[in-house]
Amino acid sequence: MVPGRKEFDVIVVGSGAAGGMAAYDLALAGVSVLMLEAGRDYDPQVETPMFHTPASAPLRGSNTADKVAGYFDATIDGGWAVPGEPYTVADGSEPFIWWRSRMLGGRTNHWGRVSLRFGPYDFKPRSRDGLGVDWPITYDDLAPWYDKVERLIGVTGAAHGIENTPDSPNGIFLPPPPPRAHEIFLSRAFTKMGMRIAAMRAAILTKPLNGRAECLYATQCTRGCSSRSNFQSTTVLLPDARSSGNLTIGCNAVVHQIDLDKSGRAIGVSFFDRVTGESRSVRGKAIVLAAGALSSTRILLNSKGALFPNGIGNSYGFVGKYIMDSVEYTMRAQVPALEKVPPQNDDGMFTPHIYMPWWLYREQAAGELDFPRGYHIEPRGGRRLPSMAVGGYVDKTNLVYGRALRAETRRKYGSYVFLTGEGEMIPNEQCYCELDPSVTDRWGIPVLRFHWRWGEAEVRQWRHMKQIFGEVFRLIGGKVGAPDPMPTGGSSIHEVGGARMGFSANDSVTDAFGRCWDVNNVFIFDAAVFASQPDKNPTLTILALASRGAARMIELSKQGGL
Amino acid sequence: MRDAPDHSEELREILPGVGSTIPRPRQVRLAAGDISTGYGTDPNLMTPTPTWPGALTIYERRFVSALSDVILPSEGDDPAPSEIGIDNFFDEWLSAPYQSQVADRRTILAGLDLLNEVSNALFNAEFMHLSRRRKRRAVDALVKEEGDGLDFFVRFRALVVGAYFTSDVGMRALGYRGNVPLRGPPGVSNAAKRIIDRELRKLGL
Numbered sequence: 001m002v003p004g005r006k007e008f009d010v011i012v013v014g015s016g017a018a019g020g021m022a023a024y025d026l027a028l029a030g031v032s033v034l035m036l037e038a039g040r041d042y043d044p045q046v047e048t049p050m051f052h053t054p055a056s057a058p059l060r061g062s063n064t065a066d067k068v069a070g071y072f073d074a075t076i077d078g079g080w081a082v083p084g085e086p087y088t089v090a091d092g093s094e095p096f097i098w099w100r101s102r103m104l105g106g107r108t109n110h111w112g113r114v115s116l117r118f119g120p121y122d123f124k125p126r127s128r129d130g131l132g133v134d135w136p137i138t139y140d141d142l143a144p145w146y147d148k149v150e151r152l153i154g155v156t157g158a159a160h161g162i163e164n165t166p167d168s169p170n171g172i173f174l175p176p177p178p179p180r181a182h183e184i185f186l187s188r189a190f191t192k193m194g195m196r197i198a199a200m201r202a203a204i205l206t207k208p209l210n211g212r213a214e215c216l217y218a219t220q221c222t223r224g225c226s227s228r229s230n231f232q233s234t235t236v237l238l239p240d241a242r243s244s245g246n247l248t249i250g251c252n253a254v255v256h257q258i259d260l261d262k263s264g265r266a267i268g269v270s271f272f273d274r275v276t277g278e279s280r281s282v283r284g285k286a287i288v289l290a291a292g293a294l295s296s297t298r299i300l301l302n303s304k305g306a307l308f309p310n311g312i313g314n315s316y317g318f319v320g321k322y323i324m325d326s327v328e329y330t331m332r333a334q335v336p337a338l339e340k341v342p343p344q345n346d347d348g349m350f351t352p353h354i355y356m357p358w359w360l361y362r363e364q365a366a367g368e369l370d371f372p373r374g375y376h377i378e379p380r381g382g383r384r385l386p387s388m389a390v391g392g393y394v395d396k397t398n399l400v401y402g403r404a405l406r407a408e409t410r411r412k413y414g415s416y417v418f419l420t421g422e423g424e425m426i427p428n429e430q431c432y433c434e435l436d437p438s439v440t441d442r443w444g445i446p447v448l449r450f451h452w453r454w455g456e457a458e459v460r461q462w463r464h465m466k467q468i469f470g471e472v473f474r475l476i477g478g479k480v481g482a483p484d485p486m487p488t489g490g491s492s493i494h495e496v497g498g499a500r501m502g503f504s505a506n507d508s509v510t511d512a513f514g515r516c517w518d519v520n521n522v523f524i525f526d527a528a529v530f531a532s533q534p535d536k537n538p539t540l541t542i543l544a545l546a547s548r549g550a551a552r553m554i555e556l557s558k559q560g561g562l
Numbered sequence: 563m564r565d566a567p568d569h570s571e572e573l574r575e576i577l578p579g580v581g582s583t584i585p586r587p588r589q590v591r592l593a594a595g596d597i598s599t600g601y602g603t604d605p606n607l608m609t610p611t612p613t614w615p616g617a618l619t620i621y622e623r624r625f626v627s628a629l630s631d632v633i634l635p636s637e638g639d640d641p642a643p644s645e646i647g648i649d650n651f652f653d654e655w656l657s658a659p660y661q662s663q664v665a666d667r668r669t670i671l672a673g674l675d676l677l678n679e680v681s682n683a684l685f686n687a688e689f690m691h692l693s694r695r696r697k698r699r700a701v702d703a704l705v706k707e708e709g710d711g712l713d714f715f716v717r718f719r720a721l722v723v724g725a726y727f728t729s730d731v732g733m734r735a736l737g738y739r740g741n742v743p744l745r746g747p748p749g750v751s752n753a754a755k756r757i758i759d760r761e762l763r764k765l766g767l
Contacts, residue, residue, distance in 0.1 A: 097586060221578075264667075343738075476765060494581070
């Protein structure tokens, strides 16, 4: 599995967005890279059940304890729980749940593909309104990396000139698909309420790109994609990185610590073979942590030594601190007017074809809202692949059967719309993780214990979402059921923070390039370094930061600094 | 107070790509030795194969088929559930080792017994031996009783409808037009756009 080579230039822990991007840039630059992935090898080109229908899956593909997001979801050996790798939540804490998969390419195989740049405001939140902390970089620092990443992976979109919603330079965006029937319908209500309708920015190809085929406008990206038409590390980054000859990948390698020499320099990592249980170590001149924000944080905490009794990077106590999640909240309505739309093919590309960026900056700045930061809105609906949920369209308030049941079910199908808000969270001191004092994983390594508490800002933002979504539904005659409660911490699977980047060692874990202050040949490229969690999904920014960080590593190495 | 099993989590739609719509776990601490008796956490997605034996008797299979055909009879070109193998669906579902399906097994098998009791009380015959009209009267009588009869009906109906309209034939009958590779996004027909416009105007938008 891992060759007996003596030492690699760089060990990259993790194969997802950050790990894949770093390995790609480093390997193509001639650096010898060992990538260690906790899960098994996985090849979407032969493993994706592209057009498989529900009837071909057990239980019609319904979610079970084994496949929590449904049978055909690409997640392997994971979900909210990973067998043998528990986590805990502290007594008195609000609930917190954590999604991990164990597969080459990590969560890039099954993520939602929404790819939004952070805007200028998002890097300087404290300067704007006094809350949270500023990033040590500006949008302008990262913009060239967003350009580079988008050119490489392919992102749809259009330029709209919307506040804090940067448009990619000419020639980068791939053509966005036209709105679906329910999106056209909803847009009228959104516009009436003062929102701008933006073309969705999705990591899905609407034109062939770099040898990858255009989307087939049919299947769910969360299954993965055998035509390489969306972004997954496994199909977009790893193949070319491997072709360079400089990348070695070891799967089923669960890294638990960075190994240090007596002077406090990293010399390699130690890991367990997930299949045999064997404990091994491997040497590298530099280490990149890209295991996922909280996994990387855990590795830091478990990497102790005389110089770092609380873990690497933790000299000032910032490792594990200020973890954040998106405020992700969905409301559903049944819309009688949409029943009139005759059956159409609503598949399109997997994501919504439109989204509504935050539109109340002015009102917020003027103090008219009782919460400080915004959210964007993603609409879903239409006639998409049926699931067993169709059985719930006619519920216990209506006891029909026979012809009436068939007619009623058909009538309602396609008339449900879902509005999902993705909101910014202010980092707060009550959201952090630490090593559990007693619980260990199957290899005896301490697991994470979470503390979580939504701040008042998030609760108010959620209330605002309910109010706005309710207003949209009222305008279109939608019928809403009992709304869901405040989302659970971690449930958006956008968990970030734990090793934030900053201006100096005494209030952060890494510098502006993800280089660990404590150990300067350790780099963190995943979302552990996020200083804020704006209303933009994290993946695109992870890719940009990883690419920028990899370039920095190469520069330092040329200068002799690594 | 009735203690009907809660299936609201499955009937709630998962929106693929929206993490917070994936049902929350019952537990997050799975020990190393937790071995699934289902298909496991890394099943073959390309060629799924059954991993648990079906447990319904032939009688039970025929019963669920007969009842399914009453709940959702054939209409026009759309076949009855018995014609698309609804008994196979129920056999797989009710034999599955997952908590939700285990609960369904109890509910459904008990409900079928109850339906037979009702049929016997009304017509001195088991449900499957009744004429189509009498089958409907038996179902109506079952539903009229609050309690277990109603819960069983609602749950059975949800399973039949869900299973039927997720079958290959059923998806089309439902109105799904997707899952076909296209050279470009499908777009919305002009006829549909006119309908959308008309409906929006009615709403004052």
